[in-house]
Amino acid sequence: MNPLSRRCLLAAAVASSLASPALAVRLDDDGLGQALIHPYYTTRIVQGAQFNTYLSVVNHTDTVKALRVNFREARNGRVMLAVNAFLAPYDVWTVALVPNDEQAGAATRLLTADESCTDPPLPFTPSVLFSNAAYTGANSDGLGDGLDRTREGYVEMIEMATLTGASAAAATMSLSGVPTNCAALRGASVLTAAAPTGGIAGTLTLINVNDGLDFTLGAEALAELSRQPYYRPVTDPYPGFNAAEITPVSVVGVGSKVYRAAWSSGTQAVSAVLARREGMGEFVLDGATLSRTDMVVTLPLRPYAPSSDGVAFTLDYRDREGRGQSAIPCEGPFAPTCSAQWDRVASVITFDGGLPHTQDDVGVLSASTGPLITTSGGGFNQPPMTTRTTRIRLGEDPVANGSFSWRVGPAGNTVTSLPTSQVIDTVTGLVTTGSQTYVGLPAVGFTLRTFRNGNLACGTATCQGNYGGSFPLKFRRDIATP
Structure with missing residues (x-):
């Protein structure tokens, strides 16, 4: 059987297995x-x-x-x-x-x-x-x-x-x-x-x-x-x-599987397609170009959810050679003492690469960035919901560039779909029916990076040497099935 015929038969098999209407968020x-x-x-x-x-x-x-x-x-x-x-x-x-x-x-x-x-x-x-x-x-x-x-x-x-x-x-x-x-x-x-x-x-x-x-x-x-x-x-x-x-139905593709979930409300369906367990990105903190990196994370479904004190997350970072560390004062990846909270609908976090540091250091979006995680303790957003920008110190030694990831825990961030939900394996054509458990936050976000060279000599003239770029965060999902 040629690949095209197989794909057509698979599509027909999947379509025939779906008892509910095809529309899905x-x-x-x-x-x-x-x-x-x-x-x-x-x-x-x-x-x-x-x-x-x-x-x-x-x-x-x-x-x-x-x-x-x-x-x-x-x-x-x-x-x-x-x-x-x-x-x-x-x-x-x-x-x-x-x-x-x-x-x-x-x-x-x-x-x-x-x-x-x-x-x-x-x-x-x-x-x-x-x-x-x-x-x-x-x-x-x-x-x-x-x-x-x-x-x-x-x-x-x-x-x-x-x-x-x-x-x-x-x-x-x-x-x-x-x-x-x-x-x-x-x-x-x-x-x-x-x-x-x-x-x-x-x-x-x-x-x-x-x-x-x-x-x-x-x-x-x-x-x-x-x-x-x-x-x-x-x-x-x-x-x-x-x-x-x-429509209280969502569809999410992860790898070779398609998760089609039925919910009790449309709000849950929207939450499901945005639910992310982990967000990842890159940072640049080069001293020569006064580079800065900000991470912005927005939780667009929070206005439709009951008020809460925030959702716990942990943060990990690695230098460009992949040597992993956790944000100070953590002693290991995802250590509980490094846990913080997304306690705003839209949060801005500025990365800081080392000494010297003052509270008025310039991030991308802010010149006054609030609490700083240091070796002597501290934390995010104290008191909750009032600080709009937080600075994370990535160790006492300067880190020029690397990668980071934040991850939310399962406590309070798990939702289970109705038992009529289905998982379709696009490789084998197998369709499994049963509830699906989504772990994570409905989140969107991006990073901003700057390179500030100030005023530069351009021949006999002076020109501005500041640059910036934006990059959507990469995400991982966590969906469990029976």
């Missing part, structure tokens, strides 16, 4: 989906130079999309601004997030010159300020009331529906480059709509103009969330990743 490797997670934004100021964040979403289809866009802050994932964006076929929507002024406690504001239809309207002037209403007063979560909380976080975008009929016509661009009748869409409680079909993609750019730094990333894309429209006006906090219309 999944991560899309090509970056196209029904929902996007932009893992981080910042408008913080580092050494007098401010970061801005540019965000985009593209409708790569010939249909009109109705999206819910939630801008969430980093400590507890509270929504600071919600927008309904109506994207015409092949439309691109772009916004910029900047600090409202030079004060550390100022709010983030959103700017856009984009003509795409949105609710509320988002004109270029005046800009729209992020609000602290979701975490102050009756909504207080005890983690701070200041507008400083709006200065970093992440963004979720969810396709609520494909617009049809008169609603689609209202969002379609006219010959003058503006929507035909945006007013008919703003505030409407009911629109003519069909199920979401996917095909949206997005990017983010963290840019520091004064320092000459620019970091770009693609948004994480979730596909096949729903076959039901679930449009709501922007004044309604619904929907999110806890929407009842999200």
Whole structure:
């Protein structure tokens, strides 16, 4: 039997074994989906130079999309601004997030010159300020009331529906480059709509103009969330990743096996496709180029879970020759005394390669980085939920570059699917039915690396010699079956 025939028979066998509908929530490797997670934004100021964040979403289809866009802050994932964006076929929507002024406690504001239809309207002037209403007063979560909380976080975008009929016509661009009748869409409680079909993609750019730094990333894309429209006006906090219309089935590929799991809710399905036991990356801490490395980890499902004190993890690192060590003061890999907690929705950790060190040393995203793990003890984020950036000392001797990994323990980070779940072995064609246990955190993240050469002589002129790059974290999964 030739390989092509075998693959066709295997596909038929797998399809016939699936009693439930084929739709299942999944991560899309090509970056196209029904929902996007932009893992981080910042408008913080580092050494007098401010970061801005540019965000985009593209409708790569010939249909009109109705999206819910939630801008969430980093400590507890509270929504600071919600927008309904109506994207015409092949439309691109772009916004910029900047600090409202030079004060550390100022709010983030959103700017856009984009003509795409949105609710509320988002004109270029005046800009729209992020609000602290979701975490102050009756909504207080005890983690701070200041507008400083709006200065970093992440963004979720969810396709609520494909617009049809008169609603689609209202969002379609006219010959003058503006929507035909945006007013008919703003505030409407009911629109003519069909199920979401996917095909949206997005990017983010963290840019520091004064320092000459620019970091770009693609948004994480979730596909096949729903076959039901679930449009709501922007004044309604619904929907999110806890929407009842999200299919409670997930599919994850690990090696030669495909895990198709059934859950009691769509939120669990989204959690399953993002569940990671271990996150891995590289660091560069070269003294000659004043290089720094930051790791950013975001937990996008935390706002939909019960409040907790955090999730324990341990950290391991190796130099470029593969000689392994654990972050001081640990005595061995994953030693309990090195355990820390992801106690924020979005966390920034700066790596430090050795002496000299001060609390004002510059990381990539911060100039004041909070607690430091040293040989005399210490720990992460003390008190919990308030420190936004933490520094990890990788030993007393400088470590120029190498690799690292963080790993979460099973306690409190295990979820088991329904017994109708299935595992498909794509090599043998064997299909096994039974519950699946996922260990890990629904997490996304990346590293940022800088090389700061300052001002350089370029012939008779002076030019800036700062560079930066961004790299998605690599992940390992832990899924157990009977």
